[in-house]
Amino acid sequence: MTTATAPIDSTRSPAGALTRRRRSRDLLKHLGLGVFVLLMVYPLVWMAVSAFKPGHLILTQPGLVPRDLTFDNFVQGWNALNRPFSVFLVNSLLVSVGSIVGNLFSCALTAYALARLEFRMRKVYLAVTLASVMLPLHVLVIPQYIFFSQLGMVNTYFPLLIPKFLATDAFFVYLMVQFIRTIPRDLDRAAWIDGSGPFRTFWYVILPLMRPALVTTTIFTFIWTWNDFFVPLIYLTSPKMFTVSVALSSMVDSQSQDGVGMLFAMSLVSLLPVLAFFAFAQKHLIRGIATTGLK
Amino acid sequence: MATTRSRRPRASKLHSQGLAAHIFLIPWQLGLLLVTAIPLFASLYLAFTDYNILSSPEFNGLENFRRMFSDEYFWASVRVTLVYVFVSIPLQLAFALLLALILDRGLRGLAFYRSAFYLPSLLGTSVAIAILWRQIFGDDGLINQALGLFGVHGESWLQNPATALSTLIVLNVWTFGSPMVIFLAGLRQIPEELYEAARVDGATVVRQFTHITVPLLTPIIFFNLILQTIGAFQTFTQAHVVSGGTGGPANSTLFYTLYIYQQGFANFDMGYASALAWVLMIAIAVVTAIHFILSKYWVFYGDD
Amino acid sequence: MNEVDRRGFLKLALAGAAAAGLAGCGGGDGAADGVTSLRYAWWGNNVRQQNYTKALKEFAAKNPDIQVEPEFAEYEAFQERMTTQMAARDVADIFWIASAQVMTYARNNLYRDLQGISTLDLSAYDNAALESFKLDGKLNTMPFGIFVPVIRWNQTFAEEDGVELPAGEDEWTWDAWAELLVDYTKDNPKGRKGSPYEADADLPFEAWLRQRGEQLWTHDGRIGFTVDGVSSWFDWWEKLLKAGAVLTLSEQEGMSPDWTLVGDKVLGKVANSNHIIDDAKMFPDHTFKERAVPIAPGAQAGHKFLYYPRMAIYQGIDPDKVEAAGKLINYNTNTVDMLKVVGLTMGAPVNPEILKQAYDFASEDETEMLKVVQADQEAERRPRYEAPPGTNTWRTAMARVAEEIALGRTTVPAGSARFIEEVQAGIDRAK
Known part of the structure; x- marks a missing residue:
């Protein structure tokens, strides 16, 4: 590559001017981002504040500053469904962790084969993978339900978890395929020349290199499973098996908005683990190959 | 291009690779057989039947497909969905990419911003969204209160057929967190050495962006484009939650999948719903195929 | 670090598989002997x-x-x-x-x-x-x-604003109620309105039809009402809408408004008799009353019904x-x-x-x-029939037409005709 004349040429700037300029530029960035953040999170802040208002005032006195603070929504919400809300948090955690493991395991294997190995039907398989996410859930759910029902798996977590272990989340398969394809071929070719078979290559070369994709898969699987409503609603009939999203939906009646306070309070409670998880996981997005370097 | 071009693997390795591939693909093949294929073919068959969920399906040929042509709700839902896809996806991806680039390097408090921008996506499509959205776009919502300061009396944006869809587009753009995270992950995948080498060569920031970042990110941009488009075609929950499942006012938020749902689950017309679903699938497949054809001109893979 | 990662990955996979297995054992337990x-x-x-x-x-x-x-x-x-x-x-x-x-x-x-x-x-x-x-x-x-269809009103508001519902059953007509709503809204100092716009309320609509000598559904699974019947109902609502006596769709955020949102903005509403129990709780400072829906002059005998x-x-x-x-x-x-x-x-x-x-x-x-x-249970009642197959979504269709009328996108006669047409098409398909 050749050097071109450019507006900002760092190599030629005197050091002092550079830091000053960078600092003011950062300040500007912070300012812009700050305003943007406010816009983005306003609705959530409103929800958080509302959770501390008496239920019937949420919609009638919608201001951001609550007149009287109360923890009633949390107390009532926590016990609203005959058992402590922690039961649903644990259920959701179980399903989410199971799904993460399933997706990481099955999608990584599948993606590697589809992205790197040469075999007939490869293109067809890729197309089939994509095609399987093109049909909307609502026409698939009944045949699927009949299938799991005949296996006697209704009211267990199997219908939620088995598909994850069988690489049916094409989104993640394809995500990983795309990431693997950004990894230079030279790397695994070198491993092949060293005598590594496809399994060793996958395990020692590709898997460590696709870490950002694995982290992304982990984050999304966790959040999407946590928020998923329709599938757990249909398969989990017994209240003790409910996940958080199904439990939350039981708090408001679609025919009236009674229980909004509890809904907000418990939404907030159920948002915390997800937020904590994201805050933790996103760090791993930073410490990818960029810091360890290409080996 | 940053990567070197080289020969394809030798043919002699093809056989063992094929065997390995099929071992790697065991879970996927099982899933395809057990979880995906059965419902897929079931729905294809049902598309040619009259099936009310409660009694056995009866074959009725192309009747379901014929019915679509004269079904005004079908056409309304096609219109709504197309507008939504073509407006909200470019907006959402542009936001996501821009923010990912800003957040990718060189700024304090990155972790905070990343989490803040992702917060809306965390909330997902919870029931609470309906109430939040009314708080902003409703008759007495934030926007109208702001307009009120200027003496403008606004009506509910959610109840006006001309603006209701825009509020859902805003909702989609608001949750740009997911594609942003994928972009961030993609940016992390770009080897730092390439930038170092470029800097040694004296390449400017702009040049590094256009010559390293963009080309190496194209597979990820392509991924986001494809999957977000497929997702947008299937938008259901947002519309269902915000309109209370009606697709109103005056069908202005009657998304295609919402209509499928209404036909299948409210009207018990699963035959028609399946036919609608297959038409959607074919439409998505065509759009995706076009994306793939065009991708040859702008997507660069490290494995070419 | 790669070694650690891979081991972690493997461990996680095993733990997950075990967890998945355990989870499955939790549900679906059958009954014990003799139970x-x-x-x-x-x-x-x-x-x-x-x-x-x-x-x-x-x-x-x-x-x-x-x-x-x-x-x-x-x-x-x-x-x-x-x-x-x-x-x-x-x-x-x-x-x-x-x-x-x-x-x-x-x-x-x-x-x-x-x-x-x-x-x-x-x-x-x-x-x-x-x-x-x-x-x-x-x-x-x-x-x-x-359930029976009722008019429910906020007695606290009625007293504050000095309104009284007609006492005698003979004066309790739909027109009298409409007139009261218009008057109430006209000079209300607090900007309250008469009622929400609820032209899609099913039980009150059914009462309206039966008083006219029509019915919702017939004994043999057909539509029991005419375009005239629906039109007269929508007309009644449109007049209120035009007089400003009911909330606009914007004010009530769409059809079938949330009671929490409109409860402190209106004097009364059409409702099902049982709703008072949950609804009144949402406004604990107010007293609510209800009575049977108004009766049109010359209403057909046996129009009362129980749902x-x-x-x-x-x-x-x-x-x-x-x-x-x-x-x-x-x-x-x-x-x-x-x-x-x-x-x-x-x-x-x-x-x-x-x-x-x-x-x-x-x-x-x-x-x-x-x-x-x-009172309704003791009254004389003609038989009532349930909605036939294929009409699952008749209420949605009705709400849609009511909405389009309120938005000025269709007229009452055209909307009414289309409503019947849609319901009929559903019945035909289900046959």
């Missing part, structure tokens, strides 16, 4: 969920040989799940039936005959009552509540469980024990004996409701 396990499915909000769970536990305590598995969901979610379960023929033994599906399920033979179940005591009901429970001449569902929410025993129930299921339904409908726990949110008791006893434990709002229902 009949019944699945009971119902809908509602969390309060109803708690109350019914408690009542079902009490029932199980009184009947140690029966165990009840509760299956609960919010109304819409309930229907989604029920539809899927019906398709797979994997349904709760006893279930509540969403109104739109009553006949659809009946035609598909999904209810078990209730006659001849020794544990279900039907002796408190006279022949006319039993006749009104039947679908297609078969006693296969059990009503467990009564029943129904429950049923699933056709495919294990024959050994039928007696136990009968016992539970009996406990639900023919004793006060259950009602004392669950309250009257699902309407007044159908059993006339129980209805009289209900006054003893009813709250003020519940008493208000009981009185209205009892």
